[in-house]
Amino acid sequence: MSLSQVFRRKIFWFFDILKGNDIKKHFEDIKELIENPHIQSSIDKKEEYLQKILQHAVSTTWFYQKYSGYVSIADFPVINKNVIRDNFEEFRSSKYKLKDCVEISTSGSTGAPFSVLQNKSKRCRNTGDNLYFSSKSGYEIGQKLVYIKIWSENYKHNPLSRFWWQNIYPKSVFDLSDKEINSLIKKLRRNTSKKSFLGYTSAFTTICQYLDKIKASPIESNVQSIITMSESMNDYVRISMKKYFGIEPISRYSNNENGILAQEDRNAPSKFVINSASYFIEIFELDKEIPVLPGNKGRIIVTDLHNYAMPLIRYDTGDIGTMDVDESNTSYLSSVAGRKLDLIYNTKGEIIPSHVSYKLCKYGDYKQFQLIQYGKKDYTIKLNTDKKVDEPTVLQEFKGYFGDDANIDIQYVDEIPLLSSGKRKEVTNTYHI
Numbered sequence: 001m002s003l004s005q006v007f008r009r010k011i012f013w014f015f016d017i018l019k020g021n022d023i024k025k026h027f028e029d030i031k032e033l034i035e036n037p038h039i040q041s042s043i044d045k046k047e048e049y050l051q052k053i054l055q056h057a058v059s060t061t062w063f064y065q066k067y068s069g070y071v072s073i074a075d076f077p078v079i080n081k082n083v084i085r086d087n088f089e090e091f092r093s094s095k096y097k098l099k100d101c102v103e104i105s106t107s108g109s110t111g112a113p114f115s116v117l118q119n120k121s122k123r124c125r126n127t128g129d130n131l132y133f134s135s136k137s138g139y140e141i142g143q144k145l146v147y148i149k150i151w152s153e154n155y156k157h158n159p160l161s162r163f164w165w166q167n168i169y170p171k172s173v174f175d176l177s178d179k180e181i182n183s184l185i186k187k188l189r190r191n192t193s194k195k196s197f198l199g200y201t202s203a204f205t206t207i208c209q210y211l212d213k214i215k216a217s218p219i220e221s222n223v224q225s226i227i228t229m230s231e232s233m234n235d236y237v238r239i240s241m242k243k244y245f246g247i248e249p250i251s252r253y254s255n256n257e258n259g260i261l262a263q264e265d266r267n268a269p270s271k272f273v274i275n276s277a278s279y280f281i282e283i284f285e286l287d288k289e290i291p292v293l294p295g296n297k298g299r300i301i302v303t304d305l306h307n308y309a310m311p312l313i314r315y316d317t318g319d320i321g322t323m324d325v326d327e328s329n330t331s332y333l334s335s336v337a338g339r340k341l342d343l344i345y346n347t348k349g350e351i352i353p354s355h356v357s358y359k360l361c362k363y364g365d366y367k368q369f370q371l372i373q374y375g376k377k378d379y380t381i382k383l384n385t386d387k388k389v390d391e392p393t394v395l396q397e398f399k400g401y402f403g404d405d406a407n408i409d410i411q412y413v414d415e416i417p418l419l420s421s422g423k424r425k426e427v428t429n430t431y432h433i
Contacts, residue, residue: 005142026128033277057311063090119309138225148199208240272333347403
């Protein structure tokens, strides 16, 4: 560990001591509850967290007060962004003044603005979650963190801001031209200190495609961990990031309004460790308010155990996943398929894996591609490429996935723009079955 990393680590914990060791207490609690899920004290603590937030919700918010006679969480309704947006004040706890809360906003995948309030202890809990799950990936406090996401316009003008203290190298997803990526790679090669990556899957895709194009050799840069967020991992990024940076990336499932909900086990890819210390997670049927059996795909429903400023009970994240149980009887997510609006269906109305879009890779090198379903039997494949593909073969293969009666249109485009969130959807459904 370098002296600068040790210094930053000590500074971080020094400021936490001044604030009463709040983050450290949360970190130790999270570690204990997740790593010892079956001991009685962990079971009791998680049940206590659940009962406290339910009681707090019915006692201090207008929205939940009508459920004061509840027997269990099953008596609470499923809510979503629209319900919260339309009843914002009714979700606010009367115990917290606005000045004592932090407003967390996101444009969301649909582009519609959405905000929630979080109390200060919840913010510390999120930091504890971040430290715990980052440590499980190989990251340590003080390491350089190459953080690729959408940043506000003024981030470049604050060289001595928190980025220096936290050793963050911020990189905007809007600054990933060939020239910008080349500059980033040069900086990585020169800097031999331990470092980690955190960013959107689509951003890593762009970087790897550039490295493929220039036939780059592996980047010797002392990378310790790579975490993808906000978008589903794909095999191309998993294989290519390991090829170029020597570390297999892991996928993190999180959102702005809650925090880190689950993260892939570094030793067991595709097994997402649920953050059961901070959330109670259920899986419901796609179109009914009924829990599904383990192993079945459904909507991911989250109860935040630590946001007392704005309790979110049975919050429909809009995401789709599958929960299974391992040999030790511990629940985990075996898949996180992204938002319901990103699901692709065949002509019979059956869900097919969204990663089917990556079958396109064998037909050419693309700058970008996108698969869209816009009707029950209607699909468009958008390709940003300099060369035309073997269209008859592509159509034949994809009819095998969608159905022989599928109407598939191949379009060549100059650009597939980023969303306002900074992400680029490779699969989207405008038909909404």
